[in-house]
Amino acid sequence: MSEESIVVAPPETATSPVPAPAENLFQNPPAVPQPLDPPPVPAEHEGTKGADTPETSAPVSASEQAVQAAEISSDRQPLPVATPPQPPAPLKPAAWEVNEPDEPWLPASLSPHLHLSWPPNATPKHHDHGAPAPPTGWRILGATRRGRMHEHKGTWREDALQARSGKNWSVACVSDGAGSHVLSRIGSTFTCELIVEKLAARLQGDAALQNAERNTVVNALATEMNHAVHAAAQGLNDLATNSGTQAKDYRCTLLLAVYFRSEAAGEVLLTSQVGDGFIAVLGSDGVARRLGKSDSGTYSGEVGCFVPDAASVPKARESTDAMCQEMTAALPPMLGGCLPIEAIILCTDGIEDPFYPAEKNSAVIFHQLFHGASQEHKGFEKQQLHSPVIGQASDAAGNLAGWLAFEKRGENDDRTIMLMHRDPCTTTFPGGIRPPS
Amino acid sequence: MHRRLPVYLLADCSGSMVGTPITAVKQGIGLLHSNLMGDPSAVECAYLSVITFDSGARQLAPLTEVSQFTPPDLQASGTTALGAALKVLIDCMATEVKKNTGDQKGDWKPLVFLLTDGTPTDSWQNYAALLKQTKPSPADIVAIGCGDGVDADNLKQITDKVLLLRDMSAEGFRQFFNFVTQTISQTSAKVGSNADAGGGVVLPPPPPQITIMP
Numbered sequence: 001m002s003e004e005s006i007v008v009a010p011p012e013t014a015t016s017p018v019p020a021p022a023e024n025l026f027q028n029p030p031a032v033p034q035p036l037d038p039p040p041v042p043a044e045h046e047g048t049k050g051a052d053t054p055e056t057s058a059p060v061s062a063s064e065q066a067v068q069a070a071e072i073s074s075d076r077q078p079l080p081v082a083t084p085p086q087p088p089a090p091l092k093p094a095a096w097e098v099n100e101p102d103e104p105w106l107p108a109s110l111s112p113h114l115h116l117s118w119p120p121n122a123t124p125k126h127h128d129h130g131a132p133a134p135p136t137g138w139r140i141l142g143a144t145r146r147g148r149m150h151e152h153k154g155t156w157r158e159d160a161l162q163a164r165s166g167k168n169w170s171v172a173c174v175s176d177g178a179g180s181h182v183l184s185r186i187g188s189t190f191t192c193e194l195i196v197e198k199l200a201a202r203l204q205g206d207a208a209l210q211n212a213e214r215n216t217v218v219n220a221l222a223t224e225m226n227h228a229v230h231a232a233a234q235g236l237n238d239l240a241t242n243s244g245t246q247a248k249d250y251r252c253t254l255l256l257a258v259y260f261r262s263e264a265a266g267e268v269l270l271t272s273q274v275g276d277g278f279i280a281v282l283g284s285d286g287v288a289r290r291l292g293k294s295d296s297g298t299y300s301g302e303v304g305c306f307v308p309d310a311a312s313v314p315k316a317r318e319s320t321d322a323m324c325q326e327m328t329a330a331l332p333p334m335l336g337g338c339l340p341i342e343a344i345i346l347c348t349d350g351i352e353d354p355f356y357p358a359e360k361n362s363a364v365i366f367h368q369l370f371h372g373a374s375q376e377h378k379g380f381e382k383q384q385l386h387s388p389v390i391g392q393a394s395d396a397a398g399n400l401a402g403w404l405a406f407e408k409r410g411e412n413d414d415r416t417i418m419l420m421h422r423d424p425c426t427t428t429f430p431g432g433i434r435p436p437s
Numbered sequence: 438m439h440r441r442l443p444v445y446l447l448a449d450c451s452g453s454m455v456g457t458p459i460t461a462v463k464q465g466i467g468l469l470h471s472n473l474m475g476d477p478s479a480v481e482c483a484y485l486s487v488i489t490f491d492s493g494a495r496q497l498a499p500l501t502e503v504s505q506f507t508p509p510d511l512q513a514s515g516t517t518a519l520g521a522a523l524k525v526l527i528d529c530m531a532t533e534v535k536k537n538t539g540d541q542k543g544d545w546k547p548l549v550f551l552l553t554d555g556t557p558t559d560s561w562q563n564y565a566a567l568l569k570q571t572k573p574s575p576a577d578i579v580a581i582g583c584g585d586g587v588d589a590d591n592l593k594q595i596t597d598k599v600l601l602l603r604d605m606s607a608e609g610f611r612q613f614f615n616f617v618t619q620t621i622s623q624t625s626a627k628v629g630s631n632a633d634a635g636g637g638v639v640l641p642p643p644p645p646q647i648t649i650m651p
Contacts, residue, residue: 091471093480093504149478149626158630179630180639353440356542379438410439410482413630 024196025130025142025163025172099154110186113242124189126157129401138170138259139423141389143401147350148412159348159414160188160252162196168210169203170259171196172418176277176348178251178306179413187250190239191232191307198228199258210262217265221258222320225272229254229316233308251306253277254316255346257420266337269327269344273319274312275303278352280362281327282343282421286429287436288363289330291323294352330436343369343390343421350415354380354408360435367433368403369419382407390421441484442545442625443500443534445576446617447522449553450491453586454513458554461607465614467508472618478625479503482545486529490522491515500533519553520561523595527564530575545628547576548638550617554584554605557591565595577638579620581613581647589650599650600643612644 105123106114129143146157158177163170173192177184202224203209209220232254240247253275260268271279276294283289295303305311332340343366347358355361355377364377372388384402392399404415446469448462466487473479485506487498492515498506526549536543568578578596582589584605592599602613619641627639643649 091474094475094477096477147630149630152477153626179627353542357540360540408439410441412478412481 025140026124026128026161096148096152098151101154101156105156106186107183110183110239110243110245113239114186114190124157124160126151127401129397129404131397136165136168136170136259136261137423138165138420139396140165140170140172140418140420141397141400142172142174142416142418143397143404144416145350145401145404145414147414150414156185157414158185158188158252159350159416160185160192161416161418162192163418164196164200166200166204168261170257170420171199171203172257172346172420174255174277174346174348174416174418175307176253176275176350176414176416178253178303181249181251183245183249184252186239187236187307188252190236190250191252191254194232194235195228195254195256198231199224202228203258203260209260211264212262214265214268217260217262217268218270218324221260221268221270222317222324225256225258225270225320226313226317229256229272229274229307230313233310233313236308247308250308253303253348254307254312255279255348255418256316257344257346257418259420261337263337266334267339269339269341270320271323271344272316273323274305274307274316276352277346277348278358278362279323280345280347280358280365281341282362282366282433283331284340284342284427285332286427286431286433288366288433289326289436290358290362291326292319294349294358341422342425342427343419345369345420346418348414348416350411350413351404351417353413354406354411363433363435369400370429370433373403380406380408389419391425438541440482440542440544440628441500441502441535442479442482442621442628443484443486443530443547444621445486445488445526445529445547445549447488447490447526447549447551447553448511449517449519449555450489450511450513450515451517451555452491452514453555453584456513457607458583458605458610459511459513461605461610462552463508463511464607465610465617466511468611469614469618469621470503470506470508472615473503473621476622476625479622481625482628483621483625486533488522488525488529490518490525492518494518494521494525496525496529500529516558517553517555518559519557519591520559520564522551523561523564523568527567527575545624546574548621548624549576549578550620551578551580551592551595552613553580553582553587553592555586556588561591562594565591568595574637577624579617579638579640583609583613593650598638598640601648601650602646603648604646609646612646616641616643616647 126146131141140163142161142163144159144161150157161174163172173195175188175191177188209217236250237247255277256272258270271291273279273292278290278294279292280288280290295305305315352358355365369389372386373383376383383406387399387402389396389399404417450459473483480503483503484500486496486500487509488494488496497509530547534544534547579598580592580596581600581602582592583602589599589601602609623641624638
C-alpha cells in the first residue's frame with residue numbers, strides 16, 4: 001500500500017454535492033486478475049493445525065550402508081571399509097522461519113458471497129501501516145504485523161484494521177481473528193470493513209446530527225455503532241449460510257472508536273469492545289487510562305464471546321455505555337466543548353500481552369509513541385529506539401510500524417495498533433505520562 | 438518474565454516396566470526432546486519436567502526449558518505408587534507454576550502426560566479427585582494406560598482424556614511419544630492467540646497403536 005498520506009480536497013459548501021469522505025486508511029490493492037488455485041476442501045476440525053513435527057527417520061547404520069554399497073559393486077571394486085558411526089551432533093534449537101501461505105487469502109468458494117466494495121482478489125499484506133490526512137484536527141495512524149507464529153507456519157495474518165475520517169468525524173476499527181477458527185481472517189477483515197463503511201456513511205450523510213445537542217449525539221452515535229456491529233454479525237452469519245460454512249469459523253474480537261465534533265455538541269468520543277485487546281486514552285493531564293476490560297479467562301487467551309456470536313451485539317453496546325461512563329467519571333470536565341484527551345489507542349492482544357497490564361503500561365506505550373523509546377522496556381529483547389510517532393512531521397506511520405516490530409520472548413501473535421491523536425497536541429506533558437495513581 | 442507452557446511427564450517405573458518398556462520410555466523422552474528442539478515455538482515456551490513413580494515418587498527433572506533439558510536415566514523396579522506421583526505433581530505445580538498476579542501474567546495452563554501399565558498400589562483417589570474436580574482445572578491431564586494390566590477406569594477418575602496403548606513394543610512407545618510431541622507443539626502454537634473459553638487441550642489424531650477411551 002502507498003506509504004504517503006492520502007490527501008483530501010477541502011470540503012465544499014453546502015450547495016455543492018457532498019464530497020466523499022476521506023479514503024480508507026488501508027487501501028487494499030486494486031484487483032489484479034489472477035487465476036485462483038482451486039480452493040482447499042474445507043476441513044471440519046476443531047483446534048489449530050499442529051506445527052509440523054519433523055519426521056525423525058531411524059539412521060541407517062554404517063554397516064548396513066556398507067552392505068548396500070557392496071551389493072552394488074561387488075565384482076568390480078574392493079568392498080568399502082565400514083566407517084564407525086559418528087556420535088550425534090549436539091542438538092541446536094530450531095530458528096524461526098518466514099513462510100508464504102500456500103492457500104489464497106480468500107477461498108474461491110467464498111468470493112461469490114462476500115459483498116464489500118473491497119476488491120475480492122486483493123490480498124492484504126503481512127505487515128501494513130498507513131495514515132490518511134485528517135481534516136478533523138485529529139490524526140489517525142495504524143499498523144499491523146503478522147506474528148512470528150503465522151510466519152513460521154506459513155499462514156495468514158488474522159488481525160485486521162480499517163479507519164476513515166471526514167470533515168468532523170473519524171472511525172477506527174481493529175479486529176483479531178480467533179486462532180482456532182480457520183476463516184477468522186475473513187471475519188476480522190469483514191468486520192472492520194463493514195463497520196467502518198456503515199459508520200462513515202451515517203456520519204457523512206446525517207445532516208440532523210450536525211446540529212443536534214450533545215446528549216442526542218451521544219445516544220445517536222452509540223445506537224449507530226451498535227447497528228454497525230449488528231450488521232457485521234448478521235453479514236458473517238449470512239456469509240456462513242450462503243457459503244456452507246459455519247458462523248463460528250469467522251470468530252473475531254472488536255475494538256471500535258468513533259470521534260465526532262460539532263458546534264452544537266462539542267467533541268464526542270465513543271468506544272466499543274468485544275473480546276480481548278484493549279482501548280486506552282491519554283488525558284491532557286498526562287494520565288493514561290485503560291477503558292473497559294478484557295474478556296479473557298484465568299489463563300488468558302480464553303475469550304468468552306466473539307463477533308458474530310449472538311451475545312456480541314448486546315455486549316458491544318454494554319461496553320460502549322460502560323466506557324462512556326468511565327471516561328466521564330475519570331476525566332476533568334470539558335472546556336469550550338473540547339474533550340480533555342490527547343490520544344487514544346486500540347490494541348489487539350498481541351500488544352496487550354507483552355505490555356500487561358494495560359491499566360499500568362498503556363502509559364509506557366503512549367510515552368514511547370510521544371518521545372520515542374530511549375531503551376527497551378523491561379523484559380523486551382529488542383525495541384526500536386528514538387523514533388517518536390506523535391508530533392512527527394514525516395513518516396509517523398512508518399515509525400509506528402517500526403515500534404510494532406518489538407521482540408519479546410513468547411510474544412509471537414499478530415499485533416495491531418490504531419492510534420488517534422490531536423494534531424498538533426495541546427501539551428507536551430510537563431508532568432510526564434503516567435498511569436492512574 | 439515470559440510466560441511458559443509447563444509440561445509434566447509422569448512415568449510409571451514399576452517392576453513390570455523392566456526391559457523393553459522402560460528403555461522405550463527413556464528413548465521416547467529423548468525423541469520428544471529432540472523433536473521439540475526443532476519447533477521454535479516450543480523452544481521459546483515449553484518447559485519439561487519428569488516425575489517417576491515406583492514404590493515411591495519423585496521429581497527427577499524440575500521444570501526446564503527445552504534447550505536446557507537433559508532426558509534423565511530411568512530404571513524400573515518395585516510397585517506402583519500412583520498416589521505418591523499425583524501428590525508430587527500437585528506439590529510441584531504449586532511451587533513451580535507461576536500464577537497470574539495483578540502485575541504479571543502467569544504461566545499457561547500446564548500439560549500433564551501420565552503413563553502407567555498397571556493398577557495403583559497406594560492410596561490415590563483423593564489426589565485424583567483434587568486434580569479432576571478443582572475448578573478452574575489446575576492442568577490439562579492426558580493419561581495413557583499401556584499393556585493389558587492397566588485399569589483404565591481408574592485413569593478416568595483422574596481425567597476425561599484417557600488413551601490406551603496396547604502394544605508395549607519399541608514402535609508403540611515411539612508412536613506414543615510422537616503423539617505427545619504433537620500435542621505439546623500444537624498447544625504451544627495455540628497459546629498467545631485467543632481461543633474459545635473452556636476448550637481444554639485439543640489432541641491430534643492418534644496413531645493406530647493408540648485408542649482414545651470414550
